[in-house]
Amino acid sequence: MPGRNGRRGLTRRQVVGAGGAAALGLVTPWRYAVAAKVAPMTIVINQSPWFDSFRKTVELYEKETGNQVELDVNPFAGSLEKQRNSVRAAKGQYDLLIMNGGWVAEMYFGGFVEPIAEIDPAFKLDPDVYTLDNTVYFDAAKKAMSAGGKLMSVPISPLIPLLYYRGDLYKEAGLKAPETFAELEANAKKLHKPPGRYGIVQRGARGPASVSYDFYPYLYGFGGGIFKNQSAGDYTVTLNNEAGRTALDYYLRIAKEAGHPQTASLDQAEVIQNMLTGKAAHIMVVISAWSQVDDPDKSAVIDKVEFAVPPHAQGFSTAPGLGHWLGGIARNVPDDRKRSALEFLRWFQTKEAQLAYAKNGGIPVSAASYRDPIAQERRFRWMKPLGDALPHAVNIYQFPEASEVISILELGLNQAVAGSTTSVQALNGMAEQIFGVMSKRNYNTGKLPALP
């Protein structure tokens, strides 16, 4: 690489500087040695409940390495729009894109994210870092997120829903944490004392990814699914099969018999609010809300909430839907900034950074953190169930038009929860519309006969 004066090779000052840095590396802690001194970079990120923990971890990175990071923080939808604008320009504004599982396919398929090996062929994903149903990889030839593809990103927040339940009420009633949907239903009904307390509070409102995200653990936990086999490129719509009907009937039944009277209008914030104010015995929401339940400024149920792996039907395993965040490096930024972004990711995946992240209130992406003694501490009681559930997490969508399908599910499921359609009408209607979307985009698709 040419030096500043245009000559190849290193100048005397560079050699002396490098020698000094190497000598300093021998006497400084590991952390300083892991991340190299690199150019300033910008991360575009959303304002989620876990953002504060990420910000603190970034500050730690800056302190330890001296590298500069600028955070561009936005609401959920705003972050996607800013990312689209940046990656579609000739020259990008953001170096590291914090991508949600819902739009990561759009970024991979669109060719907006640089494969990590093209920035540093020697980079290896830490074997302890969860690959989250292989969503960190992308096989451009097969147009699939599979382990055979190139490494495209590093997990930032492995969000999935967990079951939050009132441990104090369970103790009083002599109940044990539910493992199956049958147990959850029985326990929810037992603790259902409206209007003071609801057995379960569900997220039935229509939104960008609201009721559909709430429904995935039920759909997949009953052995259902939206498509036959996305990884194999088979997009036959299977939403309206028997498993789908059983799942939706169950979801509607517990809402009616043990749920909040206005489930169809409850979004995530209201569901969490019901738990924090003691009005819900169970909720199944994203794990990032964990820090709120023990926050004296926010919660009336401090130390009363326990966490469990999302239940499943007998004969199936738990199947929480991924709502995770991945860090991908934009293709259209200068090389030095790509290396800056990669340096941060390299540092972020270390066990020490992950533990600091957890202590700051974040959700670690490394299994090593879940094996650490920290996971035994009372305030991190969610770590064990999360560690147990993560290997079963399901990537619901592997194609860039996912938001169109989500939009169909949001409306159809919301109408079913509101009681304006039956489960069969909703499933048949949604399946037909999803088939239409996939056909229009020339996917290998098909549909099942309508449910009677």
Next chain:
Amino acid sequence: MKPIASAAAHVAAVEAEPSATVSQPTAADFARGLDERLWRWLTLSPALLLLLALSVLPLLNLFATSFFTVSWSGGHSSFTAAGLNNYRELAGDTLFRAGILNTVLFALFAVGGQMLCGFVLALLCTGVARGRLLYRTIFILPILVPGIVVGAIWKLLLNYDFGLVNQATALIGFDAVNWLGSANTALASVIFVDIWHWTPFCFLLFLAGLQSLPQDVYEAAKIDGASGWQELAYVTLPMMLPTIMVTFAFRLVLAFKVFDEVYLLTGGGPGTATQVMSFTLYQRFFREDQTGYGSAMSVAIIFMTCLLLSAAFAARGRMGAAR
């Protein structure tokens, strides 16, 4: 003869255009006129070009994009000709159809409510001799509140579990109502919030209109022995008609563009109960990134808005001609 007849004659006289004396133009007048017209066009042309660049070209671009399907691969966009498919699909779009119906309902009731409340408040304020400034300040407060804050205020007030409205109604024995979450009340709630937010706009325009009305017409009406209602019906309303129509047109266009209140309060739900056109467009264009289809939807919405405005102004023209 009706007692208000002479006042009505005054109104007609006030509204009548002064007739101009027309004389035959000479050749010199024609040449001077040509020069003036040329000079006028020359001086206007920079502004016209700017207007063309900022308004017409984006619209043309939108129109052109509406005939394509846009996709991305390898970091580059590709445009595939879609013919009229994007426009054909509009007819089968459940959300778009629901959006049209709800937008029309929203516009009719919200604008109607704002016009009525604004006019009544303006009339009351005009009749007040002391403290008019205070009343005026209080009445215009909601319009000063940013839309996002309006959303936060009413989301809290109308919350089913913790909202002040339900807590207040519970005190007098009513059951809690899911104002924003029930298909029966959600649209009405959003309309109510919009009326609360935008009535001051109508109020201000009406107040300005009322204060500029010539007082001699009212004096004539009084001399004729007109009652308060007759004064309102035969003097105030006819003279206020231009202001009312302009206010109506402004509000109608803004009501057709409603987005923030729906986005913040209901997200279009429950079901499609509060789905409005702008929100559907936001979903299709931005959230789902359907650039071509979203452009077609945009063109359709612009066309409908223009149609509506034309109808409103045609109605105004007819009313003016009838009088």
